[in-house]
Amino acid sequence: MKVNHISKLIHGKQILSDIDFQVKTGSIVGIVGRNGxxxxxxxxxxxxxxxxxxxxxxxxxxxxxxxxxxxxxVIFVPDSSEALKNYSTKEMLTLYKSIYPKFDEDYFHKLMRxxxxxxxxxxxxxxxxxxxxxxxVVAFSTKAKYILLDEPTDGLDVIVKKQILKILVxxxxxxxxxxxxxxxxxxxxxxxxxxxxxxxxxKVDSHYELDEMKEMYRKVQIVFNGxxxxxxxQHVDILSQTGRVYTIMIDQQDKDIYQKLQEASPLLYxxxxxxxxDLFVAKLGGxxxxx
Amino acid sequence: MFRKxxxxxxxxxxxxxxxxxxxxxxxxxxxxxxxxxxxWQEREEQAQQIEDYVYExxxxxxxxxxxxxxxxxxxxxxxxxLACLLIGLERNTRRNDFTFSLPFTRKHLFLAKWCYGVVAIxxxxxxxxxxxxxxxxxxxxxxxxxxxxxxxxxxxxxxxFIMFFTFxxxxxxxxxxxxxxxxxxxxxxxxxxGVFLLIQEMINVHFRVHLSSHIWIExxxxxxxxxxxxxxxxxxxxxIILTGLxxxxxxxxxxxxxIEHNGDFLIFKVLNPIFLVIITFCFSLLGxxxxxxxxxxxxxxxxxxxxxxxxxxxxxxxxxxxNKLLSMNIMFKGKA
Numbered sequence: 001m002k003v004n005h006i007s008k009l010i011h012g013k014q015i016l017s018d019i020d021f022q023v024k025t026g027s028i029v030g031i032v033g034r035n036g037x038x039x040x041x042x043x044x045x046x047x048x049x050x051x052x053x054x055x056x057x058x059x060x061x062x063x064x065x066x067x068x069x070x071x072x073x074v075i076f077v078p079d080s081s082e083a084l085k086n087y088s089t090k091e092m093l094t095l096y097k098s099i100y101p102k103f104d105e106d107y108f109h110k111l112m113r114x115x116x117x118x119x120x121x122x123x124x125x126x127x128x129x130x131x132x133x134x135x136x137v138v139a140f141s142t143k144a145k146y147i148l149l150d151e152p153t154d155g156l157d158v159i160v161k162k163q164i165l166k167i168l169v170x171x172x173x174x175x176x177x178x179x180x181x182x183x184x185x186x187x188x189x190x191x192x193x194x195x196x197x198x199x200x201x202x203k204v205d206s207h208y209e210l211d212e213m214k215e216m217y218r219k220v221q222i223v224f225n226g227x228x229x230x231x232x233x234q235h236v237d238i239l240s241q242t243g244r245v246y247t248i249m250i251d252q253q254d255k256d257i258y259q260k261l262q263e264a265s266p267l268l269y270x271x272x273x274x275x276x277x278d279l280f281v282a283k284l285g286g287x288x289x290x291x
Numbered sequence: 292m293f294r295k296x297x298x299x300x301x302x303x304x305x306x307x308x309x310x311x312x313x314x315x316x317x318x319x320x321x322x323x324x325x326x327x328x329x330x331w332q333e334r335e336e337q338a339q340q341i342e343d344y345v346y347e348x349x350x351x352x353x354x355x356x357x358x359x360x361x362x363x364x365x366x367x368x369x370x371x372x373l374a375c376l377l378i379g380l381e382r383n384t385r386r387n388d389f390t391f392s393l394p395f396t397r398k399h400l401f402l403a404k405w406c407y408g409v410v411a412i413x414x415x416x417x418x419x420x421x422x423x424x425x426x427x428x429x430x431x432x433x434x435x436x437x438x439x440x441x442x443x444x445x446x447x448x449x450x451x452f453i454m455f456f457t458f459x460x461x462x463x464x465x466x467x468x469x470x471x472x473x474x475x476x477x478x479x480x481x482x483x484x485g486v487f488l489l490i491q492e493m494i495n496v497h498f499r500v501h502l503s504s505h506i507w508i509e510x511x512x513x514x515x516x517x518x519x520x521x522x523x524x525x526x527x528x529x530x531i532i533l534t535g536l537x538x539x540x541x542x543x544x545x546x547x548x549x550i551e552h553n554g555d556f557l558i559f560k561v562l563n564p565i566f567l568v569i570i571t572f573c574f575s576l577l578g579x580x581x582x583x584x585x586x587x588x589x590x591x592x593x594x595x596x597x598x599x600x601x602x603x604x605x606x607x608x609x610x611x612x613x614n615k616l617l618s619m620n621i622m623f624k625g626k627a
Contacts, residue, residue, distance in 0.1 A: 010551045049391040050551055071394035083389040091303065098296035099393055 001074075001146050001178065006045055006055035008038075008202075015041045017202045019055070023146065023178050023195075028168065030189035031182040032280055033199035039182035040079075042199065043148045046180070047076040059146075072100055075144040079151040081131045085124030092123065092138060100142040108141035115163060129160035136164060140171050147171075149181045153188060165192060190276040198283050205283055214274050217282075218250045222261070223268035232260055237282035247272070249282045294395060297403035304386070305376045309411055312369045316415040319362040320423035327356055328430050348435040356423060357439075358448040359518070367517040370412065370452060371459045371476050377404045378463030379472035382553040383623045391550060401464070401545040405538065408456050416449050442526050450530035451516035455480070457537040458513045464544040465562060467555035468621050480514040482573075489576035496583050496598045499591070554622040563617050570613040571606060578605020 001023040008016040015038045023029050031039050044050045046057050048064050048071060056063045059070045084092065089112075097103045112119075115133045120126060126134060132152060139147050152168075153161045169192050171177045183189055189196065196213060198205040208216070222228075223245050228238075235257050237249040245268075250257055261269070302309070331348050338346035351359075381387040390400055424444075427436055436444075459476045466472040478485075491502045509515045510529050544559075552558045557566065582601025586594040 044388065047392045049388050051549065068396050069394045071392065074392075076388075076392045078385065078388060080385065083385045087303065095296055095299055095303075098294075098299060 001046075002058040002061075003042075003046060004056045004058055006042070006052045006057065008041055008045055008050060009053045010041070015202050016045065016052070019199075019202075019204055021197055021204065021207055023180060025145070025178055026172055026176045027178050027194045028172055028192050029178070029180045029195045029197060030193035031180065031197050031199060032184070032186060032189065032276075033182075033205075037199045038202040039199060040150050041202075043076060043150050043180065043182055047071065047074055047148055049076070072102075073145040074148065075100075075139045075142050075146075076148045077135045077139050077150065077152065079154055081123055081135055085122065087123050088121045089117075089119040089123070089134075096138055096142060100144065102143035104141050104143055107143075108137060111137040111140065111167075129156050132156055133160060133163060136167060140167070140175075140177070143175075145176075145178060147177055147179045149179060149183075151183055152181060153183065153185055161188070168192060186276040186280055196276065196279075198280070200283070210276070213279060216252050217274055217279065218252060219272045219274040219278050220248050220250060221268065221270045221272055222246050222248060222266045224264060224266050229264050232257075232264055235260065239278055239281055249274070249278055293406070294399060294403055296393070297395065297400065298407055300390070301377060301404055301407045304380070305373055305407075308369060308373050308376055312366065312373065312411065313415050315362060315366050315369060316419040319366065320356060320419040321426060323356045323360075323362070324423040324426045327352065328427065328432065331432055331435075348432050348438070350435075350438040353427075353435050353439050354443060356427075357420065357444045363448065363517050366452070367455055367514070370408075370456045371473060373408055373411075374456060374459030374463055374476070375469045375472045377408065378460060379466065379469030382550070383468045383621060387550050387553055397546045397548065398542050401460075401542055405457065405460055405541070408460070409453055412452050412456055413449065416452065420445055420449075442523075443521070447516075447521070447526045447530075450527060450534070454530040454534045454537070455513055455517055457534045457541065461537045461541040461544070464541045464548065465558050467552055467558050470621065471556045471616075478573075481512060482569075483508050484512040484515065486573065486576075489573065489580060492580045492583075493576060493598070496579070496594050554620040556616050556619055567610075567613050567617060570616070571609040574609030574612075575602045575606040578602050578608075581605075 003019055003021050003023075006016055006019040007014070019038075019042060021029075031042065033039050041050065045052050046064075048057070048068060051065065056065065058064070059073055062070055064070050064074070084095075087095065093105065093108065097105065111117075115130075115137065117126075117130060117134055117137065123131065123134065136149075136152070139149075153164055156164070165188060168179055168181075172179055181189065181193070190210065193210055195207065196210055197207045206213075219239070226244070228246055235254055236251075239247040239249055241247070331346075331352065335346045338344050381390060391397070393400070395403075424436070427433065458480065459472070462476045462479060463472045466475050487502075487504060487508050491504075494500055494502050510525060513533070516530050516533075548558055550558075552560070557563060579598040579602035582604070583594045583598035586597040588594075
């Protein structure tokens, strides 16, 4: 699946701007960004709900907007099951079987049993966790190649989250499915995503493979005699500061920074494990300006 | 055009109104024909008691069963509701996201809605028509059926309902949500005749001239096809032409829908100024008509003055109202 220079203007505001990336088969792509960055708009555009102002989404080199039947290979799971809340499980089965030709009914029942989901007359009567699990059960039963999930674990308890993350990883490894997830839960993405796409102000701020991304930066706790010298602060991302104790992120490509740090003779220099959250804070905004 | 999933989805979201429409058709034709036969019999018995008076069923009596009266009005309201549940309510909720994410072209999505409604209306209409026709045909009043033409009895009302349903769906392709679809279907459904009456009244107040109506104004008013069925060929031709025209335009607009504007009054922002002008113009004329009617009939100068007071007052109101309407956004948000 290829997202080809997508731009989207809504109510005169540029929501997405020249978004360009590719989703490899059998991978989990995390789309991260702050509230209002355009993550949901991107997913809705990728599945043809919204028309892009510019650009295209290609599957097997064909546009999903010109050939909507290609969307048999894609399923979008929104953050709410509002749209189909009045359907029974049986009706959902009938509906999805008639939409997705590869729908696997046996697999559907198997997953329902696995997650102890009993048939119900109204999906809306399931608990929030059960609705989220049910949406995934339906999505994976369609045997679609690309599964787009919008905040799949938002507001769920730990047990359900673990179940969801487990099935996601299993599906990707066994069925060659590609999963594209927009999420705020960076710890979860860190655990499973291969690729991370960071979106800032509707643009791709950075796109890395997670391991490669971690190699590119170092997280360091550092203490100076006084304040951090300007010639250093201008070249690092300050993740946090408590008194004279700074937690900073250093770009490995900046070759001169280590020389400068040595010259500043810090009282303490200690490397810390780098998390996706650190990268998120450094790349997409500090603690103070949360939107 | 026949995609099982889409028909299933359409039926699921309109199940209740579909059965209501069926019930209304049953009441409208078969049930009403049974009651009418009883009424005609009773009238005939009463007539026998009066010397030199013979009761005869009139064409009007027969038309009441098949194409006139209150039930066609209730049916047309139900048809608007059906169209609104198929398009408008999708926009107010998140169902539109689901529908547009399906592997079907937007043309298919729209045509599935149209075919679903047209098949339901036609089927219900035809079945109930023939039952009602048979009830009268096997009775002693069989000859009354020859007083009216098949255009008046069957084709006019059926084509009128189909055209009106297509019109209500067309409105749904450019209105942003359910309430605006209802409001616009009703107001645009009577617009040509309504505007004519308002202009007629304005000319009458100022010049004491009564502008006579033209049959084409009625032909261009969609609501008229539900109530006023004539025997002319136009009664068949016009609904067919209008259905074709509305369907083509509706598909064209639905394919170009920007659903990020769902919940707004209108989907296409380019239409905002046009509707602003239409709303304020019509409301102002209405205001003039209402206030001038309060003045004494023979006081010409006072009537004209009242007209412009009403016109200006309603102009200001409608400008405020139209601005609010065109900037509103209504979305129903349920729990996740």
